[in-house]
Amino acid sequence: MGSLDVSRDELTVLVTGFGPFKKEYPVNPAWEITASLPDYLPPDRVKDPARQTSSNLPAVRILKHGPVRVNYHVVRELVPTLWDNPEQKVDYIIHIGMAGPQQVYSLERRGHRDEYDKEDVDGQLLGDDEKRKLGDDTWVWNGVPEELLTDLNIEKIYKRWVERSPNKDDVKLQISEDAGHYLCDFIYFSSLAHLWKQQRPRKVIFFHVPLHSDGESLSRGKELALQLVRSVTEVGLDEAASG
DSSP: OOOOOTTOSEEEEEEEEEOOBTTTBSSOHHHHHHHHSOSBOOOOOOOOTTSOOOSOOOEEEEEEEEEEOSOHHHHHHHHHHHHHOTTSOOSEEEEEEEOOSSSEEEEEOEEESSOOOSOOTTSOOOOHHHHHHHTOTTOTTTTOOSEEEOSSOHHHHHHHHHHHOTTTTTSEEEEESOOOSSHHHHHHHHHHHHHHHTTOOOOEEEEEEOSOOSHHHHHHHHHHHHHHHHHHHHHHHHHHHHO
């Protein structure tokens, strides 16, 4: 996993959200939720002495990037800049994207390299499968595994996230194994692959939210995103302190 400097005064979590998705979804809740997040994680409002949580969590800065265009080329060019910006070091990245109409919020465990056969919002195909079959040595993912998993302890994060999340009786919170082989999966795998190639800890996760953009849904999504930021940083700090 690599070590986390527990002596630092501040952790940084970068959150991305996709922009409009064709005519059907001129408002993408992924970006609306991302844009609504505060610049810093608010103080913990949950005071439960029985819960095993970090009491010394430093300030957590939340950076927001987007709206990200639902376009393969844009995403491929963007991801390295998020991780390699010398003026904006990040400890974790949370990518947020839109799923279906069901009231389901998913933490994605894995990203996929292949089978991106649907056009993006600009009518463009990725075209990577052809490069892979031809053995193109210049292909950016040449030699990268077909699937990559986050290095974050998703089970611990999920457990803590569920414990802290409001209205969990009204929605389904789950760990998912399939991010969909479209732009959500693509940005996630792009992050995972970039870190894999650099032999860096894959401290990234993807958060799928329902497609609804009404006020209640966005408010719920914001709170769930904040609790995800808290859970990711707390679990990371706990593991760094114990290992």
